[in-house]
Every structure is written in structure tokens, then in C-alpha cells.
Amino acid sequence: MEHLKIANDNYVAFTFFIGTMAMMAASVFFFFELSNTSKKWRTSVLVSGLITFIAAVHYYYMRGYNLATGDSPTFFRYVDWILTVPLMCVEFYLITKKAGAKIGLLWKLIAASLVMLITGYFGETIDRDSSVLWGVLSGAAYFYIVYLIWFGEVAKLAQSAGPSVAKATRVLAWFVLVGWAIYPLGYILGTPGGLFGIQLVSDPAAATHAMDIVYNIADAINKIGFGLVIYTLSRNSED
Numbered sequence: 001m002e003h004l005k006i007a008n009d010n011y012v013a014f015t016f017f018i019g020t021m022a023m024m025a026a027s028v029f030f031f032f033e034l035s036n037t038s039k040k041w042r043t044s045v046l047v048s049g050l051i052t053f054i055a056a057v058h059y060y061y062m063r064g065y066n067l068a069t070g071d072s073p074t075f076f077r078y079v080d081w082i083l084t085v086p087l088m089c090v091e092f093y094l095i096t097k098k099a100g101a102k103i104g105l106l107w108k109l110i111a112a113s114l115v116m117l118i119t120g121y122f123g124e125t126i127d128r129d130s131s132v133l134w135g136v137l138s139g140a141a142y143f144y145i146v147y148l149i150w151f152g153e154v155a156k157l158a159q160s161a162g163p164s165v166a167k168a169t170r171v172l173a174w175f176v177l178v179g180w181a182i183y184p185l186g187y188i189l190g191t192p193g194g195l196f197g198i199q200l201v202s203d204p205a206a207a208t209h210a211m212d213i214v215y216n217i218a219d220a221i222n223k224i225g226f227g228l229v230i231y232t233l234s235r236n237s238e239d
């Protein structure tokens with residue numbers, strides 16, 4: 001059997017390894033902290049741990065797949081997102097529930113995130129030739145989520161949920177607006193021939209590598225950072 005070695009300048013493999021460890025460490029942290037989290041916030045912190053745990057398992061596989069084949073593990077990537085992004089919607093629902101969030105809001109967020117991810121998957125795999133169209137559809141669903149969180153129901157409920165929930169929602173809203181916007185950048189980088197006439201990396205292999213590095217960085221920021229905001233809320237909230 002051929003021995004697999006990671007070249008020192010293989011930043012793709014490096015970010016897959018560090019991503020795996022970071023997701024594992026974050027999961028252990030969130031799970032162990034559950035026992036000294038107040039009852040009111042326990043489900044929210046548990047969901048934070050589930051998000052990083054699901055990602056840890058996928059990163060473990062993605063890292064192996066990438067090392068063995070040199071390819072981008074698009075399939076595992078999207079399976080991971082399809083599970084973890086709806087769980088992030090659950091977090092918004094849970095923290096605004098005390099202010100009267102209805103289950104319908106959760107379904108709206110989940111439906112929009114599924115549209116965003118399924119169209120993105122089509123653009124990256126099945127229908128590469130129309131990646132611009134799929135990217136635009138995905139972007140529309142993304143902006144709908146941003147709208148709900150910044151100006152729509154989530155924003156309104158957070159305002160009436162007390163100062164600590166309002167503050168945490170504001171920080172999470174920034175994650176969605178800025179942190180999640182890193183993903184379309186990865187998509188543009190990885191699209192052959194570029195997107196909207198933007199071609200940042202012309203060599204196809206280099207473009208895929210750039211895309212994976214961008215996605216890996218975005219996942220670490222968004223999954224661990226998001227969880228830490230919830231964790232901080234669980235410690236600070238006096239209401």
C-alpha cells in the first residue's frame with residue numbers, strides 16, 4: 001500500500017486536519033459544559049455541540065478523502081451543511097421562542113436553507129454548466145435568511161426577548177451576514193472559468209484547492225463561533 005504523506009505546502013490537507021481537531025475540541029467543550037449550564041439554556045448549548053460534532057465526523061471523512069484522492073469532498077461537504085445549517089436555524093428558533101417564536105418561523109428558516117444548499121449542490125456537481133444560475137438562486141435564498149434575521153420575524157422577536165437575547169441575536173446576525181458570505185466567495189473561486197466574469201484563480205486544480213480552504217475557514221468561524229455566542233448567552237443571561 002502506498003504511504004500517504006502530506007506535503008508541507010499542502011494547505012488544503014492542513015486545513016482539513018486542523019478543522020477536524022477544532023470541531024472535535026469544540027464538541028467536547030460544549031458537551032462537558034452542559035452539566036453546568038442552567039436548564040433554560042441547556043438545549044441551545046446541546047445544539048451547539050451537535051453542530052460541531054456532526055462537523056467533526058464529516059471533517060474526519062473529508063480529511064481522509066482529500067488525502068487519498070486529492071479531490072474536493074463535495075458530497076460529504078454538502079451532507080454536513082444539510083444537517084448543520086438547519087440546526088443553526090433551530091438555534092435562532094430556540095433563543096427567540098421565549099419571546100413567542102412560532103414553529104412556522106423555524107420551518108421558513110429551514111426551507112430557505114435547504115433551497116440555498118440544494119441549489120448550491122446542483123451548481124457544484126450535477127449541472128456545472130449552469131453554475132451561475134444555481135449560484136444566483138442559492139444567493140436569493142441566502143438573502144431571504146439574512147432578511148428574516150436582520151429585519152423580519154427573528155429581529156422583531158429578539159427585540160422583545162430581553163437585552164441578552166437581543167444582543168446575542170445581533171452578534172449571530174453578523175455571523176450570517178459576514179461569516180456566511182464567505183461561502184459564495186468559495187463557490188466563485190471554485191467555479192471553472194469563474195463566475196459573473198470574475199475569475200480569481202485560472203488553474204482548475206488550484207481553483208478547487210482555494211475553494212476548499214475558503215470553505216474550511218468559513219466552517220471553523222461559523223460553527224465554532226456561532227456555538228460560542230450561544231454559550232456566552234447561556235452564561236450572561238440574567239433573564
Ligand SMILES: *C/C=C(C)/C=C/C=C(C)/C=C/C1=C(C)CCCC1(C)C
Pocket residue numbers: 081084085116117119120121135136138139142180181183184187219222223
Ligand atoms: C456550517 C455550515 C454553514 C454555515 C454553511 C453555510 C453555507 C452557505 C451560506 C452557502 C451559501 C451558498 C451561496 C449563498 C451561493 C453559492 C452556493 C453556496 C451553497 C456556497
